[in-house]
Amino acid sequence: MDIHKLPPSFSLGKEVLFARQMGLATVALESAVITHGLPRPENLQLARALERVIREQEAVPATIALFDGKIHIGLSDEELEQLANEQADRKISRRDFGIALAKKETGGTTVAGTLIAAHMAGIQVFATGGIGGVHRNAPFDVSADLPELSHTPLVVVCAGAKSILDLPATVEYLETMGVPIIGYQTEEFPAFYSAESGLKVTARADSADEVAEIARQQWGLGLQNAVLVVQPPPAASALPRAQIEQVIARALDEAKAANITGAAVTPFLLDRVSRLSGGASLQTNLALLENNARLAAQIAKSLQSHSGKVI
Numbered sequence: 001m002d003i004h005k006l007p008p009s010f011s012l013g014k015e016v017l018f019a020r021q022m023g024l025a026t027v028a029l030e031s032a033v034i035t036h037g038l039p040r041p042e043n044l045q046l047a048r049a050l051e052r053v054i055r056e057q058e059a060v061p062a063t064i065a066l067f068d069g070k071i072h073i074g075l076s077d078e079e080l081e082q083l084a085n086e087q088a089d090r091k092i093s094r095r096d097f098g099i100a101l102a103k104k105e106t107g108g109t110t111v112a113g114t115l116i117a118a119h120m121a122g123i124q125v126f127a128t129g130g131i132g133g134v135h136r137n138a139p140f141d142v143s144a145d146l147p148e149l150s151h152t153p154l155v156v157v158c159a160g161a162k163s164i165l166d167l168p169a170t171v172e173y174l175e176t177m178g179v180p181i182i183g184y185q186t187e188e189f190p191a192f193y194s195a196e197s198g199l200k201v202t203a204r205a206d207s208a209d210e211v212a213e214i215a216r217q218q219w220g221l222g223l224q225n226a227v228l229v230v231q232p233p234p235a236a237s238a239l240p241r242a243q244i245e246q247v248i249a250r251a252l253d254e255a256k257a258a259n260i261t262g263a264a265v266t267p268f269l270l271d272r273v274s275r276l277s278g279g280a281s282l283q284t285n286l287a288l289l290e291n292n293a294r295l296a297a298q299i300a301k302s303l304q305s306h307s308g309k310v311i
Contacts, residue, residue: 009101010121013074019060020122023307025300027054027293028073028118028126028154031065034080035088035108036267037129038282044084046286048077050127050293057297064117066092066100066107073121083108091263093144112148115156115226124215124303125155127296129289130192131228133161133170135265136252142173149226150177155215155303157229157296159288160190160197164248164269167191171199174228180218182211184231184295193284194241195232205229208295212302231295237287239280247276 006012012020019026029050034043051061062074065083075083089105090096092113100107109117111131118126132143143165149156161170171189174181181189183201191197205211215227232238251272260268274282 006121009069009071010117011070011072012121013062013072013076015060016062016074016121019062023304025059025297025304026062026123026125027059027296027300028114028121028123029054029061029063029293030109030111030114030126030128031063031083032091032108032110032113033129033289034063034084035065035106036091037270038285039271040084042282042286044081046289047080047084049286049290051080053290053293054127054297057294057301059297059300061293062118062121062123064109064114066097066105066109069101069104071097071101071117073117073123094148095144111145111156112143115145115148115152115154119152119154123154125157125296125300127157127289127293129158129285129292130160130162131156131158132266133165133167134173136164136166139166139169146170146173146177149174149179149228151224152226153219153224155211155227155229155296155299157184157231157292157299159192159233159292160230161192162266162270163192163194163244164251164266164273167197167199175202178223178225179228180214180225182214182227182229184211184229186230186232188232190230190232191241191244192288193233193239193244193281195235195238196241201230208298209302211299212306215299215303216306229295229299231291233284233288234291237284239277239284244273244277244281247273247281250276
C-alpha cells in the first residue's frame with residue numbers, strides 16, 4: 001500500500017503510519033461499537049482494552065472513525081476518549097462517507113464502513129464483535145455489512161452475526177454471495193452470545209496460520225471477497241442459547257410495540273437485551289470482542305510474515 005496515494009480525506013495516526021511504513025502487522029477496529037454500541041464508560045474501557053490486547057500480540061491497532069472532515073485510521077488515546085464521550089452524528093456505512101466528510105460530522109464506522117476504509121488503507125485484518133445480517137421477520141431488511149463482505153478482501157474475525165438477527169437467512173446470504181465462513185476451532189456458526197446455533201460453517205481452521213493460508217490462497221486467485229472467521233464467545237462468558245432467545249424475543253416485541261424501525265432497531269435491541277439479561281449479555285459482548293481482537297492480531301502477524309509469498 002502506497003500511503004502517498006491515499007485520498008486526501010485519509011489521516012493515518014502516527015502508530016499506524018509507522019506500522020504501514022515498516023510492514024508491521026495491523027488490525028482494523030470499528031468505532032460504531034464505541035459511538036453507538038455500548039454505554040459510557042464501558043465504551044471507552046472496551047476501546048482501550050481492544051487496542052491493548054492487539055499490542056500484547058505484537059500487532060498494531062487501527063481504530064477507524066470520522067471527524068473533522070477526515071477518515072482517521074488509528075486514533076490517539078485522547079481521540080478515543082473524545083469519540084467515546086461525545087455524541088456522534090451518525091454511523092458510517094458506504095452511503096455515509098461523502099455526507100459525513102462534507103459536513104465534518106463525527107461518525108463511528110460500522111462493519112461495512114470499516115471494511116471500506118481499512119481496505120483502502122492497505123489493512124488486511126479486521127476484528128469486530130458480530131456482523132450485521134438479515135433481520136428477523138423482515139427478509140428484505142439486509143445489513144450493508146453482507147454485500148460489503150462479498151467484495152472486500154479482508155479477514156474479518158467475529159463471533160458470528162448478532163443473535164437478534166435471522167441467523168439461518170444470514171448464513172444463506174453469505175453462501176450465495178461467495179463469502180467463506182471459517183469456524184475457528186469449531187464447526188458450528190456461533191450465535192454471538194452463545195456458542196451454538198445449529199448452523200454449519202464452510203470449513204474449520206484450528207490455527208491462525210491455517211486461516212492466513214486460506215486467505216492467501218483465496219486472494220491469490222484474484223478473488224475479492226472477505227474471509228469471515230467466526231469463533232464462539234469464551235466459554236466462561238457464553239450464555240445458554242435458550243436463555244438468550246427468550247430475552248431477544250421480548251426485546252423484539254418491545255421494539256415492535258414502540259414502532260422502532262430502520263437504523264434504530266439494532267441499538268435499541270442490544271440495549272434492551274443487555275437490560276433484560278441483567279447485564280449478562282454486555283459482559284459476553286465485552287469478552288468476545290477481546291477474544292476476537294486477540295485472534296485477529298495473530299492472523300495479521302501470520303499474513304504479514306508471509307506477505308512476500310502472496311501471488
